[in-house]
Amino acid sequence: MSAPRTDVIAIGNAIVDVMAPCEDGLIDALGLVRGGMTLIDTERAHALYDAMGPAREISGGSAANTLAGLAALGARCAFIGQVAEDQLGEVFAHDIRAGGIEFATPARPGDPPTARCLIFVTSDGQRTMNTFLGASQFLPPEALDEAAIRDAKILYLEGYLWDPEEPRAAMRRAIAAAKEAGRKVAFTLSDAFVIERHGADFRAMIETGEIDILFANHVELAALTGHDDFDRGLAELAPKVPLLVVTRSEKGAVAMAGGERFAVPAEPVEQVVDTTGAGDLFAAGFLFGHVRGRAVQDCLTLGAVCAAEVISHYGARPEADLPALVAARFS
Amino acid sequence: MSAPRTDVIAIGNAIVDVMAPCEDGLIDALGLVRGGMTLIDTERAHALYDAMGPAREISGGSAANTLAGLAALGARCAFIGQVAEDQLGEVFAHDIRAGGIEFATPARPGDPPTARCLIFVTSDGQRTMNTFLGASQFLPPEALDEAAIRDAKILYLEGYLWDPEEPRAAMRRAIAAAKEAGRKVAFTLSDAFVIERHGADFRAMIETGEIDILFANHVELAALTGHDDFDRGLAELAPKVPLLVVTRSEKGAVAMAGGERFAVPAEPVEQVVDTTGAGDLFAAGFLFGHVRGRAVQDCLTLGAVCAAEVISHYGARPEADLPALVAARFS
Numbered sequence: 001m002s003a004p005r006t007d008v009i010a011i012g013n014a015i016v017d018v019m020a021p022c023e024d025g026l027i028d029a030l031g032l033v034r035g036g037m038t039l040i041d042t043e044r045a046h047a048l049y050d051a052m053g054p055a056r057e058i059s060g061g062s063a064a065n066t067l068a069g070l071a072a073l074g075a076r077c078a079f080i081g082q083v084a085e086d087q088l089g090e091v092f093a094h095d096i097r098a099g100g101i102e103f104a105t106p107a108r109p110g111d112p113p114t115a116r117c118l119i120f121v122t123s124d125g126q127r128t129m130n131t132f133l134g135a136s137q138f139l140p141p142e143a144l145d146e147a148a149i150r151d152a153k154i155l156y157l158e159g160y161l162w163d164p165e166e167p168r169a170a171m172r173r174a175i176a177a178a179k180e181a182g183r184k185v186a187f188t189l190s191d192a193f194v195i196e197r198h199g200a201d202f203r204a205m206i207e208t209g210e211i212d213i214l215f216a217n218h219v220e221l222a223a224l225t226g227h228d229d230f231d232r233g234l235a236e237l238a239p240k241v242p243l244l245v246v247t248r249s250e251k252g253a254v255a256m257a258g259g260e261r262f263a264v265p266a267e268p269v270e271q272v273v274d275t276t277g278a279g280d281l282f283a284a285g286f287l288f289g290h291v292r293g294r295a296v297q298d299c300l301t302l303g304a305v306c307a308a309e310v311i312s313h314y315g316a317r318p319e320a321d322l323p324a325l326v327a328a329r330f331s
Numbered sequence: 332m333s334a335p336r337t338d339v340i341a342i343g344n345a346i347v348d349v350m351a352p353c354e355d356g357l358i359d360a361l362g363l364v365r366g367g368m369t370l371i372d373t374e375r376a377h378a379l380y381d382a383m384g385p386a387r388e389i390s391g392g393s394a395a396n397t398l399a400g401l402a403a404l405g406a407r408c409a410f411i412g413q414v415a416e417d418q419l420g421e422v423f424a425h426d427i428r429a430g431g432i433e434f435a436t437p438a439r440p441g442d443p444p445t446a447r448c449l450i451f452v453t454s455d456g457q458r459t460m461n462t463f464l465g466a467s468q469f470l471p472p473e474a475l476d477e478a479a480i481r482d483a484k485i486l487y488l489e490g491y492l493w494d495p496e497e498p499r500a501a502m503r504r505a506i507a508a509a510k511e512a513g514r515k516v517a518f519t520l521s522d523a524f525v526i527e528r529h530g531a532d533f534r535a536m537i538e539t540g541e542i543d544i545l546f547a548n549h550v551e552l553a554a555l556t557g558h559d560d561f562d563r564g565l566a567e568l569a570p571k572v573p574l575l576v577v578t579r580s581e582k583g584a585v586a587m588a589g590g591e592r593f594a595v596p597a598e599p600v601e602q603v604v605d606t607t608g609a610g611d612l613f614a615a616g617f618l619f620g621h622v623r624g625r626a627v628q629d630c631l632t633l634g635a636v637c638a639a640e641v642i643s644h645y646g647a648r649p650e651a652d653l654p655a656l657v658a659a660r661f662s
Binding site: 021054055068086087094095096098099113114 | 349351352380390417418426427429650
């Protein structure tokens with residue numbers, strides 16, 4: 001087995017975020033799931049877009065955001081995801097490639113259009129996401145570049161993409177390819193509602209040892225384990241995965257590895273503008289440390305630094321000079 | 332003549348800004364006109380987009396930005412401009428309507444796509460704009476709603492749109508309609524290079540009294556009058572227009588009306604992030620004061636407050652609560 005060429009290859013939603021600030025009352029008036037991610041169809045997408053204020057478009061997608069952070073830190077990354085042959089597809093492809101990430105999945109002609117996520121950001125920085133999956137849900141297993149997967153240290157998968165059938169099949173095949181090549185599989189649970197729908201799958205994958213690194217937040221940990229008590233959930237899940245990383249919003253994050261517990265507080269942030277991408281960028285910092293062979297404690301700090309950067313502005317992709325922030329934090 | 336239903340109706344480029352921070356060296360390496368606006372074709376648009384970092388998309392267009400400011404302040408506004416039947420056209424239409432502005436120009440089917448402006452923002456906040464006019468240049472004179480023009484206190488036109496033939500014809504027809512109805516015509520010179528190409532047209536329109544309110548910055552004033560000396564240029568131009576408003580970047584702005592000179596310093600800004608839209612939002616504040624019957628001095632202050640807001644963040648549309656900023660400034 002030759003040395004892997006890539007640090008992290010990810011499969012995820014290829015999605016453009018459409019984000020606008022919104023008054024608190026609008027979340028209830030529109031019947032939105034505050035702080036959550038809801039899948040929407042074309043009709044609902046039109047209705048919500050009509051109700052939204054003037055917006056900005058910034059490329060997103062959970063795993064793609066994580067790669068954007070990893071690449072900004074200096075990791076070699078590749079992305080697999082499905083856009084349509086349209087303007088938003090061009091925007092997504094441009095942004096990910098401009099970030100230095102390999103992206104070779106061919107655009108899909110015809111309908112549906114490229115995925116978009118309508119994000120309502122309230123004054124507390126909380127984001128409420130409404131995802132129109134569009135082309136993203138049609139990522140076919142044949143689109144996988146298995147050679148590229150075998151050639152990456154880590155295969156990173158987002159739980160959000162477990163909903164649609166074709167990408168789920170593609171991800172299962174990708175896991176098999178990575179495992180055969182002796183690579184690690186990292187998985188992010190993404191959302192409590194995704195766990196409601198697919199918890200049985202996720203638990204089975206954990207039990208059978210398919211997941212080497214598991215990312216979750218405290219709400220997802222509770223949804224997966226059925227324990228509202230954080231420590232109890234952690235104690236139950238930790239023995240089943242080699243490396244478990246759980247973020248806790250303003251309480252920082254915890255990692256469990258080899259029976260040992262590591263923790264980090266949240267980095268101070270002047271003003272929380274938009275929490276979109278906080279978990280994604282935490283994963284970016286953590287994985288960067290991991291592929292560079294840093295200690296778990298340092299990986300947590302790297303995650304916290306990257307998460308703090310992304311919540312201090314609109315959009316789920318890093319804007320500041322991440323290596324400089326990291327250097328300052330470790331100096 | 333009945334009382335006008337609308338405060339300001341504008342004709343302008345219907346354009347989506349694609350903006351990214353950029354290193355100073357890239358401006359020269361790409362052969363861009365630093366701080367200016369250059370028209371680009373499809374091929375150049377692709378080349379520049381490929382060279383651009385990860386970007387964000389925010390609706391723009393000079394006159395449309397001005398209306399966004401006016402509407403945010405509480406003015407009744409309408410916009411005329413040409414988008415294509417595509418995703419960026421939907422984005423533009425959504426954003427302008429979500430800002431409370433009437434926009435009824437039908438989208439144009441087929442090629443070319445909706446206009447976009449590739450904006451490179453250097454670390455000093457300076458923006459270098461590269462405009463692919465796309466559908467915007469095909470605004471046909473027949474698309475004008477002359478009843479709506481007669482029904483607005485002010486017809487506002489952007490010089491940028493003087494380049495393409497069809498919109499130029501449309502704007503000439505709009506001026507005639509506004510004048511017949513006894514309305515005022517406001518015009519922004521937009522850019523020194525536009526004046527190089529169309530200065531003769533602009534000077535003729537000024538001489539024949541077609542323009543009641545003229546907006547320019549100090550560079551455009553010099554280009555139009557041929558005088559690098561600010562006071563000399565001002566003295567020559569002022570007698571030819573009832574109301575002349577000239578912005579001077581960090582030196583504030585000057586207005587000339589009825590032989591009298593008014594001036595305002597620039598409002599303090601914590602950090603200049605992106606100067607895109609500074610002139611557009613100055614015009615918004617000024618015109619808002621004007622349609623509300625405020626004194627010229629107050630109109631200048633309103634312009635300065637709005638310009639300061641827009642340069643403190645990315646994008647040329649206002650984000651903060653403009654009425655609150657104005658109320659605070661006048662309290």
